[in-house]
Amino acid sequence: MTITKTCEKFHSNIKFSNILRFFQTATAWECLSFSSIGEVTRYKAFFEYIIIISIIIIIIIIIIIIIIIIIIIIIIIIIIIIVVVVVVIIIIIIINPLTPRPVCRFGEMRDDETETSSSQLIFAIFSDCIYSLNNKKAVRFY
Secondary structure (H helix, E strand, O other): OOOHHHHHHHHHHOOHHHHHHHOOOHHHHHHHHHHHHHHHHHHHHHHHHHHHHHHHHHHHHHHHHHHHHHHHHHHHHHHHHHHHHHHHHHHHHHHHHHOOOOOOOOOOOOOOOOOHHHHHHHHHHHOOOEOOOOOEEEEOOO
């Protein structure tokens, strides 16, 4: 009887905000589980709920911040890769035509060239320009 009166008194005296009203709806078994100082028990339970909800909200915020940081890092890495690729392409486009190219007819070398080995001739098919090992003179095939 005392516990029920304490519970009723507790409910009639509560005048909190809407957030606290969410927690003041005690069911019958909650009221019966209160001690004779039911109000203290109820307040303690309320603040435990608040602490648990606060911890959950903080964990969610930390997870969201970590996800945002990871996304920003990935975007920065992608931007750096794109910039590096663009710079390399620009350097190749600008510098490559400026480099002098040796001129040789297909299958023969100029008089000042040294003979090349067969492995160099095979390599020349892929590279279009080879260098003899003796004097680093270039041979270009058309």
